[in-house]
Amino acid sequence: MQRFTRSVLLLLFAGVPALGAQGFAVNELGICAMGRAGVSAASPCADGSAIWFNPAALATLSGTHIMVGGTLIRPFGGFTEDISALKTDLPSQSYLVPSGYITRKLSNKITAGIGVFAPYGLGTKWPTSFIGRFDGYHTSIKSIYIQPTVAYQVTPRLNFGLGVAYITSSLELHQRVDLSQQTVTGQPFTFAALGIPTYTDFADATLKATGTGIAFNGGVTFKVNDQLTLGGHFITRKTIKYTGTAAFTQVLTGLVLPPGNPITGTTLPVDALVGPEFVPGGPLSAQSASTAATMPDQGTIGLAYKVRPQWTFMAEYQQIVWGWFNSLTINFANPLTPDRTLYEGYRDSHAIRTGLEYARSAKSTFRLGYLYHTAAAPVQTVTPLLPEGPRNEFTIGYGGELTGGLHFDVAYQLVKQNDRRGRAYTSFNNGLYQFGANLFGVGLSYTF
Numbered sequence: 001m002q003r004f005t006r007s008v009l010l011l012l013f014a015g016v017p018a019l020g021a022q023g024f025a026v027n028e029l030g031i032c033a034m035g036r037a038g039v040s041a042a043s044p045c046a047d048g049s050a051i052w053f054n055p056a057a058l059a060t061l062s063g064t065h066i067m068v069g070g071t072l073i074r075p076f077g078g079f080t081e082d083i084s085a086l087k088t089d090l091p092s093q094s095y096l097v098p099s100g101y102i103t104r105k106l107s108n109k110i111t112a113g114i115g116v117f118a119p120y121g122l123g124t125k126w127p128t129s130f131i132g133r134f135d136g137y138h139t140s141i142k143s144i145y146i147q148p149t150v151a152y153q154v155t156p157r158l159n160f161g162l163g164v165a166y167i168t169s170s171l172e173l174h175q176r177v178d179l180s181q182q183t184v185t186g187q188p189f190t191f192a193a194l195g196i197p198t199y200t201d202f203a204d205a206t207l208k209a210t211g212t213g214i215a216f217n218g219g220v221t222f223k224v225n226d227q228l229t230l231g232g233h234f235i236t237r238k239t240i241k242y243t244g245t246a247a248f249t250q251v252l253t254g255l256v257l258p259p260g261n262p263i264t265g266t267t268l269p270v271d272a273l274v275g276p277e278f279v280p281g282g283p284l285s286a287q288s289a290s291t292a293a294t295m296p297d298q299g300t301i302g303l304a305y306k307v308r309p310q311w312t313f314m315a316e317y318q319q320i321v322w323g324w325f326n327s328l329t330i331n332f333a334n335p336l337t338p339d340r341t342l343y344e345g346y347r348d349s350h351a352i353r354t355g356l357e358y359a360r361s362a363k364s365t366f367r368l369g370y371l372y373h374t375a376a377a378p379v380q381t382v383t384p385l386l387p388e389g390p391r392n393e394f395t396i397g398y399g400g401e402l403t404g405g406l407h408f409d410v411a412y413q414l415v416k417q418n419d420r421r422g423r424a425y426t427s428f429n430n431g432l433y434q435f436g437a438n439l440f441g442v443g444l445s446y447t448f
Contacts, residue, residue, distance in 0.1 A: 037394075038353055041231045048445070049067060132425055137176065228305050244290075285334065349375065389417050410441065
């Protein structure tokens, strides 16, 4: 029984760390900034989104600012198997990334605010006919940061800022389990030896868990002269301890072992043979589970250079320290369900962003941007859960005034990920992942 259970659990939870550590950081947390590829370390937009991009820049804002926005992410792509050349496309899906900020100038030196945003998350959905369903057919992680922030103007050229972010996070994973690969309880062979075909679903496994934590976001800006501004910010990592429920639902196969089988020697329904694993108290019964995943620290440095009164060029470098996350331990409440410790070996990712703004007037601004970032997942952990890789991204945006104090921003972003080899339900890379996404952002801000 224990060999059978261990095999099932490895299939269920092998992908959990990918949710928190495969490089799906989200930077589209302000629509104005999104239009210029997220370049904001030195000169964030004047809408309060500096709470995320660089808290120090709040000190340059006057009055009160309120901003709400959302980015709709629509991924596309698929997986092509090497041997069969069969391609499975991602089904139509979309994810909304919200953000909101409020700031107020408290004195000549101090500005305060609070922001709500989601810098880590996303997910994937595959059809349940996909071979990779045994690695995962639906994954999701959502990490919402609620960050009170204060900024202080040391001199007209130098500003500091600090935010304390409360994190509330949830994760969800759905997988199917292949009966043919499981060891028959009490026997030295697998169900495949009994004639059970490969890719026979017999269980649907689900993990749902939540956790909270605290992180710190600090920044500095320095105005070198009227043309050049430098800036940087750093947010600390936080390991979130998740608690929740692991559930296993039996999927009926309808298969029957013929007479003469080595289990009973007589006709035996397969579903009756494996059914006891799912009964209350069994190793595949619903139970409490806990784990921990790290929201990594990251740092950004950049510059903003006013080429002409109407034209501003911006560039920055970002590093996300995914390398802190090397292993994951899953703990189960049921003593019949063995705990698992898994090694993933992620590495830091790096990004270069450039942006250009053209202020046609005080009420109308056009934006362009380009960014490139490296992959966090090594070649052996590119899976259906989050098949990420090196990317080129292109952005365009516009901002305009609707009426006195009320401003709108729109932006579009195209993600072009490099094709990357990976695996789907094997221990080796057995196909090619292709991935991209269209992002649409809309935001409103009000200043008074």
